[in-house]
Amino acid sequence: MSLESTRRQPDNATRCERCTLHARCLPLGLELDALESFAAIIHNPRPLKRGEALVRQGDAFESLFVVRSGSLKQSVAQEGQRDQVTHFYLPGEIVGLDGIGETHCYGSVVAMESTFVCELPFHRLEDLAEQLPELRGQIYRCMSRELRNDQRMMCLLSGRTADQRLASFMLGLSERFRARGYSPYRFHLSMSRSDIGSYLGLALETVSRVLARFQQQSLAAVAGRDLTIHDMEALVALAEEGVGRHSGG
Amino acid sequence: MSLESTRRQPDNATRCERCTLHARCLPLGLELDALESFAAIIHNPRPLKRGEALVRQGDAFESLFVVRSGSLKQSVAQEGQRDQVTHFYLPGEIVGLDGIGETHCYGSVVAMESTFVCELPFHRLEDLAEQLPELRGQIYRCMSRELRNDQRMMCLLSGRTADQRLASFMLGLSERFRARGYSPYRFHLSMSRSDIGSYLGLALETVSRVLARFQQQSLAAVAGRDLTIHDMEALVALAEEGVGRHSGG
DNA sequence: CACGAGGCTTGATTCGTATCAAGGAAGCGT
């Protein structure tokens, strides 16, 4: 019941109509007054430092979060196994959809750089959704989009080579940056090789090797965590190409 | 506009309160009158023969389906690659959640044996959900549960051995059968080795070999598609066990 | 009952990627 956890300020920070992510965020398509009701339930944007946890595995589930700036990773710790990275979140993306209807959070979510998030207490969101059909639709859409993404990921993890996984990964990021108004050809990877490997089901050494190979083949250039895509078409071809009998080639 | 596609009969077949799946189905927790409104939107249960398609990839998305009896598989066909099985559906489970908010279906869904499904036209379900907060909650819960399942699957596909994947797969089925009142120790696999392999990211030969190994080790017995689990604990241990450096030993 | 087709098993071989190992680069706190 601290002031910290309950305050809500309808200042610039929480005025959605001013937010540059407006077009890609949850309240997409809401009328102006609906948008204001929506903004009113947002807890004050919260800053996170690199490495800081937004939610820890097992925490009580109470809120969804929208990334405002920066980036995060979700990872799950399983019995006797190393953490596995399951999602990377970029600005405008929603953290916590997999916790709805559960009392506790499934995985941990950690900031990979300095990050701001908007907090949406779920019970308030539900109340609001009762009055706003548009908002309900948006929530459904976000969840089913994530279901489809996860399915794509499952296809990627089963039966694609390391090269293809990396190519798909890079193209996926490229597309997400493009959609946010950034260059799809040059961007910064806020995650480590180890995170990428965990996410793609590869050893970090393999990630490193494949990136080096892409560089040799002039598909892309990597300098530390700065990535430049040189041959988008070749990457697409690589990502879609079949392998072996399994692919029906 | 045929009679076939529009008829709805409030007969026994669509009276949810009589359905044995009542306790595990979408309308869980609805009051009796709400349950009747729910039953009223169900299209007449539709029979499917083995191998028959319920939805084809690219079909217009219009409905969710609940499996009433039998079983189905979902698979997605990707450019120049063999179909990949992404889900198996047992009675009480919901087909089509990943199509919500999309105009077209993401994958194909095919019956693996004689199967009945209840059809829920999504726009009618949405209308009804507007009046029934409980139903809204159930839809959210189902979707987020599937999100968590998909994440578990992603963890399985990246970094577990063939033996562990099969063990997890068998345990998962076992649990689902148990929850439906069937024996968790003896059940029939309605899917082929090839389907299992596709689902788990393994070659069908590998599936066959691992099952044979389990039999040698007296973990389980397989006779064609009839499976008997002999040592549940050992399977659980196997499924949870870490492998190599990646697993954090 | 014979036939054919698809599903399943088993063996030999190949190949991709994990693992082990060691050194180098970059970031951080002091």
Place this chain on the structure above:
DNA sequence: ACGCTTCCTTGATACGAATCAAGCCTCGTG
């Protein structure tokens, strides 16, 4: 600037699972 730590790269080797191949079983059909 220093050393510490974490991250990254690169090489050698091992191993798990895919692939290729052949034969068998099972079931539905004529």
